[in-house]
Amino acid sequence: MNAPTAPFVGISDPAQGPRSPSAVGHGVSDQFKHNADLALGDAKLQVALAEMRSSFKGRNEAARKGLPEFQALSDHAKAIKQHVLANLDYYLERFEAKVKAAGGQVHWCNDAAEARDKVLAICRSAGARTVTKGKTMVGEEIAINHHLEANGILPVETDLGEYIIQLRGETPSHIIAPAIHVSKEGVADTFRAHHTDLDPARPLSEITAMLAEARGKLRARFLAADVGITGANFLIAETGSSVIVTNEGNGDLTQTLPKIHIVLAGIEKVVPTLEDATAIFRVLARSATGQEMSVYTTVSTGPRRAHDLDGPGEYHVILLDNGRSGVLGTEFEDMLRCIRCGACMDHCPVYHAIGGHAYGSVYPGPIGAVLTPALFGLAHSKDLPNASTLCGRCESVCPMQIPLPKMLRQWRERSFERHLAPARERWGIKAWAWLARHPQIYRGAMALAARLLRRPATGRIRHLPLGGAWTAGRDFPAASGRTFQEQWRRRARP
Amino acid sequence: MQDSPHVALLVTCLVDLMRPEIGFAAVKLLEQAGCRVSVPEAQTCCGQPAYNSGDRADAQAIARQVIAAFEPFDYVVVPSGSCAGMVHAHYPALFADDPAWRPRAEAVAAKTHELVSFLTDQRGVTSVPAHLDAVATYHDSCSGLRELKIREQPRQLLKTVTGLTLKELEGSEACCGFGGTFCVKYGPISDRIVADKTADIAATGADLLLAGDLGCLMNMAGKLTRQGHKIDCRHVAEVLADMTDGPPIGRGQVEPL
Ligand code: SF4
Numbered sequence: 203m204n205a206p207t208a209p210f211v212g213i214s215d216p217a218q219g220p221r222s223p224s225a226v227g228h229g230v231s232d233q234f235k236h237n238a239d240l241a242l243g244d245a246k247l248q249v250a251l252a253e254m255r256s257s258f259k260g261r262n263e264a265a266r267k268g269l270p271e272f273q274a275l276s277d278h279a280k281a282i283k284q285h286v287l288a289n290l291d292y293y294l295e296r297f298e299a300k301v302k303a304a305g306g307q308v309h310w311c312n313d314a315a316e317a318r319d320k321v322l323a324i325c326r327s328a329g330a331r332t333v334t335k336g337k338t339m340v341g342e343e344i345a346i347n348h349h350l351e352a353n354g355i356l357p358v359e360t361d362l363g364e365y366i367i368q369l370r371g372e373t374p375s376h377i378i379a380p381a382i383h384v385s386k387e388g389v390a391d392t393f394r395a396h397h398t399d400l401d402p403a404r405p406l407s408e409i410t411a412m413l414a415e416a417r418g419k420l421r422a423r424f425l426a427a428d429v430g431i432t433g434a435n436f437l438i439a440e441t442g443s444s445v446i447v448t449n450e451g452n453g454d455l456t457q458t459l460p461k462i463h464i465v466l467a468g469i470e471k472v473v474p475t476l477e478d479a480t481a482i483f484r485v486l487a488r489s490a491t492g493q494e495m496s497v498y499t500t501v502s503t504g505p506r507r508a509h510d511l512d513g514p515g516e517y518h519v520i521l522l523d524n525g526r527s528g529v530l531g532t533e534f535e536d537m538l539r540c541i542r543c544g545a546c547m548d549h550c551p552v553y554h555a556i557g558g559h560a561y562g563s564v565y566p567g568p569i570g571a572v573l574t575p576a577l578f579g580l581a582h583s584k585d586l587p588n589a590s591t592l593c594g595r596c597e598s599v600c601p602m603q604i605p606l607p608k609m610l611r612q613w614r615e616r617s618f619e620r621h622l623a624p625a626r627e628r629w630g631i632k633a634w635a636w637l638a639r640h641p642q643i644y645r646g647a648m649a650l651a652a653r654l655l656r657r658p659a660t661g662r663i664r665h666l667p668l669g670g671a672w673t674a675g676r677d678f679p680a681a682s683g684r685t686f687q688e689q690w691r692r693r694a695r696p
Numbered sequence: 697m698q699d700s701p702h703v704a705l706l707v708t709c710l711v712d713l714m715r716p717e718i719g720f721a722a723v724k725l726l727e728q729a730g731c732r733v734s735v736p737e738a739q740t741c742c743g744q745p746a747y748n749s750g751d752r753a754d755a756q757a758i759a760r761q762v763i764a765a766f767e768p769f770d771y772v773v774v775p776s777g778s779c780a781g782m783v784h785a786h787y788p789a790l791f792a793d794d795p796a797w798r799p800r801a802e803a804v805a806a807k808t809h810e811l812v813s814f815l816t817d818q819r820g821v822t823s824v825p826a827h828l829d830a831v832a833t834y835h836d837s838c839s840g841l842r843e844l845k846i847r848e849q850p851r852q853l854l855k856t857v858t859g860l861t862l863k864e865l866e867g868s869e870a871c872c873g874f875g876g877t878f879c880v881k882y883g884p885i886s887d888r889i890v891a892d893k894t895a896d897i898a899a900t901g902a903d904l905l906l907a908g909d910l911g912c913l914m915n916m917a918g919k920l921t922r923q924g925h926k927i928d929c930r931h932v933a934e935v936l937a938d939m940t941d942g943p944p945i946g947r948g949q950v951e952p953l
Contacts, residue, residue, distance in 0.1 A: 235882070242884050255892070551871040555888040589882050591875025591889075592748060593838035614750030623750070627881065631746055635754035638709075638740040639761060645737075648713050655714070661947040662921050671883025676890065676918035679714070679929075679946030686707050686716035690735050 231562035231574055234585035241556040250383050251557055258548045261492035262599050269488065279482040280603045283539040286473055287530065293439040293472045294521070300442025304504025306517035314344035317522050321346055321431070321464060324518055325355055328462050330428035334420075336446060336453035337361040338433030339377055339542055340466040340522055342564040343577070346431070357431075358423045360452035362416055369396045375558030377565065378490050378544040383557050386412075420452070430456040430514065434467040435486070435541070436479040437519070443503040444519060445479055447487070447496035454500050463502065463514040468522050470538040476501070482541060485601035489543040525577040533612050537572050539602040546596035546606060552589055561586060568596035572609040580613060584622045587613035648685045655681035703731040704769035706762070706783070706808075708776045709741035710910045715945065718910060721937035722775040722811050728937075729819040731771075738765040742779040747786060748876055759787050760797060763804045771818070772808040775933050776909050777840020778876075780810035785843045810840055811933055812908060816849040823856035826938035833865040833902035834932070835893070835916065837909035841869055850908060850932050857935060863900045870896075874915040890919045898925055904944075906932045917946040 241247055266272045286293055298308040311317035317340075325333060333350060335341060335357055347357045347368070359368040363381035367374060369392050374380030381389070390406040393415055406412055432453050434444040444465045446453045457463045473479050487493045506513030529535055547553040547567025558566035563574040563583065571586040587610045596606045617623050637644045657663055657680035666673045703726050711718045719735075726733045743758030762783065766772045774780035787805045791797040815821040834854065840846040854862050873879065873889025880886075893916060897905055905920070905927055907913050917929035928944035 238882070238885055242888055551873060551889045551892075552882075552885055554892070555873075555885050589878075589885065591838070591871050591873060591878045591886075593871035593875065594842040595838070595869070595871065598842055611748065611750065614748070615752050616750070618750030618752075627749070627877075628751075631749045631751050631877075632754065634741075635743075635746045635751060635758060638743065638746075638758050639754075641738045641740050641761075644740045648709075652713050661943055661945075662918070664922075669880060671880040671886075672918070674883060675887035675922065676915065677921045677946060679914045679917050679921075681714045682716055682942075684716065686712040686719040687735070687737070689716055690719070691737075 231578070231583035231586060232581075234560060234562060234583075234589060237560035237562055238556045238589070241560045246385060246388065247383055247557055250385050250388075251554055253385075254379075254382050254548075255554050262489060262545055262548065265488035265492040265494075268494075269484075272485065272488070275481065275485050276601050276603060279485050279541075279601060280539060282473060282478045282482060283541075283602060287470065287535060287538055290469065290472070290527075290530065293474060294469060296439040297437050297442055297472050298521075300439070301504065301517070301519055302442075304442050304517070305507075306442065306504040306519065308519045308521060311520055311522050311524075313524050314522075317344045317466070317520050317524070318346055318349040320520055321466070322349060322353055322355075324462060324464055324516075325350065325429050328428050328516075330355055330462075332423065332427045333357045333429045333431055334360050334423055334427040334456045334460065335364070336430070336432035336448065336456040337364050337380070338431065338466045339564060340433055340468055340520075341431060342374060343468075343524065344466070344522065346466070358420070358427070360420055360424070360450075360456050361448070362413060362450060362452075365416055365420065366392060369393075373559065373564065375566065376544060376547060377542050377567075383559065424455045424459050427456075427460045429462045429464060430458075430460040431464045431466060432457050434465050434471050434519075436482070437465075437467055437472040438474075438476050438479060438501075439472050440475045441503055443476070443501050445476075445499065445501050447483065447499050449491070449493075449497045451498045454498060457500070457502055457514065458512050460514055462516040462518065463505070465502070465517075465519045466522065467519060468524070469526055470540075486541050486543050489545040489599065489601040529576050534572065534576055534609060536604050537569065537576065537609060539604055540569050540573070541602055542569075543601060545599045545601065546604075549595045549599045551591060551593060551595075568606045568610070569604070572606060572613065575613050580616060580620070581622060584613075584617045587611075587617070588623070645685070645687050649688055652681045652683055652685045652688075656683035699730070701731055701770040703733050703771045703773050704766050705733055705735050706739060706742065706766065706772055706774040706779060707735060708774060708779045708910065710914070711775060714914065715910055715931070717939060717942055718775050718931040718933055721931070721933040721939045722773065724937040724939065725811065725815060725824070725933060726773060728824075729815050729821050731819070734769065736765040736769075742774075742782045744779060744782045745877055747782065747790070752790070756790055756794075756797075759783075759790055759801065763787070763797070763800050766804055766808075767800065770807065771814065772804060773811055773814050774808065775811040775931065776911075777810045777837050777844055777846055778909050778911065780808055781839035781843035783808040810844055810846055810908065812853065812936070813840075813844060813846045813849045815936075816852060821853065824853055824936045824938070826856075826936055827858045828904075828935055828938075828940055829859040830904040830928075831861045831863060831902045832904040832906050832935070833863045833897060833900040834868060835865060835872060835897075835905060835907040835912060836868045837907050837912045838869075838871050840908050846908065850906070853936055854906070854932065860935070863902050865900055865902075866896045867893075872912045872916050874909075874911045876911065879915060886915070887919075890915050891923075894919045894923060894925065897927060903927055904935075905929045906935060908932050910945075913945050917944070921946050 375383040662677040747755035787801040
């Protein structure tokens with residue numbers, strides 16, 4: 203197997219055994235700084251990120267400009283989700299009743315372990331050996347692949363990006379573009395290493411060639427699979443349906459060919475009606491990929507009926523809580539409006555610098571930085587809400603108008619209250635604040651500091667004794683030498 | 697328009713300490729625009745470092761001090777989108793649950809403006825009597841852009857500076873990586889972000905970089921000089937006030953004390 207692009211701590215490695223979701227918080231997010239350093243030093247990753255930056259440039263903006271009523275749609279989409287969150291129990295119960303009426307089953311799972319066991323039990327009931335999977339973030343959240351593998355069942359990712367990273371033994375680095383960190387050449391190398399039955403001399407420089415090769419490989423898998431697992435972009439309360447959007451159509455084959463279809467979804471995915479879902483779709487595709495519509499939109503309602511030509515014999519929905527209900531009614535509730543479009547990470551300077559893996563969570567970027575502490579605990583992910591410049595671009599592109607910077611600050615307040623921030627930082631802030639609250643002493647201290655930071659010759663300081671983090675890569679522009687306050691007072695009273 | 701309003705200058709801790717020239721440029725611009733300018737002595741910092749670090753109690757304490765010091769004036773003007781945004785957008789939120797301070801915070805927030813937008817939007821300034829032979833590019837600092845919607849105002853005024861050509865910066869709205877304490881807490885990431893920014897700046901071919909926030913300017917200037925670029929950096933107020941005789945940020949001879 204090819205080595206992953208970087209030895210990121212916590213990247214799923216089957217040899218290391220299952221990566222439990224609690225371990226997602228424990229072993230990984232709390233090494234954020236270390237992960238970030240590795241990412242910054244990884245030349246291949248930096249090339250991939252630079253490509254991503256230029257390819258995402260302006261896409262979201264163009265899509266918004268092409269739809270003058272985008273803001274109104276976004277307001278509408280937000281209102282739908284707000285309404286659902288305020289009445290979540292009602293819509294979930296309604297959804298369950300409708301699924302049952304259509305002949306399907308709903309399984310309520312409190313945490314990742316429960317959800318994993320439920321999926322395994324269903325697979326076992328069918329004697330499953332192979333499971334095909336459409337893209338599902340909840341599947342990542344509960345680390346379902348490892349659980350299935352550990353229990354002798356082979357999960358096969360069918361989304362191209364997911365397929366690539368599965369071969370590489372990696373986790374997604376972006377919620378809608380999971381293999382964004384892998385270059386085209388990296389994909390070709392991976393395919394050559396794994397598809398050993400094919401002609402080693404075959405040309406693999408074109409994306410279409412790689413796509414065709416993956417399709418060929420997956421075809422047999424689709425037919426052999428006993429169970430198909432997909433996520434859900436929406437659950438429709440009115441009809442008991444699950445809806446997914448894909449660009450490759452792999453979701454359709456995953457859910458219609460096998461005997462059993464399992465839908466993995468967070469409880470916040472429910473919306474009242476299909477119209478509501480379509481309203482949100484209009485902002486989803488534009489925000490995610492700049493498309494007006496995703497290529498495939500698939501609605502599933504229950505198992506195949508007597509007169510249906512195809513479809514699964516059983517239809518199961520795993521409804522995962524995993525910390526979500528605990529967020530309801532708190533200052534963090536807004537994050538449950540997220541429709542996983544990825545726009546916030548596409549526009550995040552920190553994500554652009556280090557990619558998704560450094561976050562050590564299945565949800566990277568700004569939304570990951572607010573979700574991860576809620577789902578997996580703040581103590582082990584305290585860097586995530588801090589590692590942001592609060593530039594606000596994420597909020598300005600979020601179609602669901604989630605106040606991400608505000609929530610990052612709320613987490614910072616919680617870690618400050620709980621003394622989770624490093625002592626040196628906390629005391630540094632406290633000392634500054636004390637000074638700021640004593641104007642006279644402050645003025646004297648600043649007058650002194652202005653002299654210390656003054657450097658006549660070059661106007662810049664190359665090494666700052668306590669500011670090594672700054673001067674490692676940048677000069678520190680020197681001070682003019684006398685503070686404004688000093689000079690102003692002289693001017694006022696000559 | 698009010699005649700000769702009494703404006704209090706919130707000078708910002710960085711301008712006070714590092715580059716007083718910006719404060720004096722602000723005073724000159726405000727006086728040109730017919731304002732009486734005072735600089736309340738009790739001011740220190742707007743409280744942003746504490747606020748963004750999660751230290752709400754200290755942020756509130758500092759904010760109360762700022763509110764009290766600036767309440768008596770017609771306007772509060774700040775030569776920084778970030779600090780103006782702190783007072784304007786965040787002070788009311790900081791006292792949302794405090795019946796005594798909330799109205800006071802809201803009143804001060806409502807009359808607090810960033811310098812350039814104050815000149816154009818409040819004082820109706822449409823041109824400045826300034827001259828500078830340079831090709832400049834402009835970086836939109838995040839808070840000013842997103843919290844205060846400052847975008848066209850500085851460009852409008854810069855266009856009236858004789859001798860100055862303005863070249864748009866690709867991704868001018870992308871963060872420079874300064875982020876207050878972020879730049880030291882996550883130094884390597886910040887450094888990576890600013891390197892992207894300086895590449896874009898260099899690509900414009902401009903010989904002068906302008907922005908409305910000293911923090912961002914110090915970050916970008918520090919990277920530009922370390923990389924050996926010959927691009928100068930100044931606060932937009934220095935150019936608009938025609939006060940560009942002294943050395944640019946991070947360059948040259950600093951005056952003797
Ligand atoms: S937070 Fe907003 S922008 Fe980010 S993934 Fe969710 S919906 Fe999209």
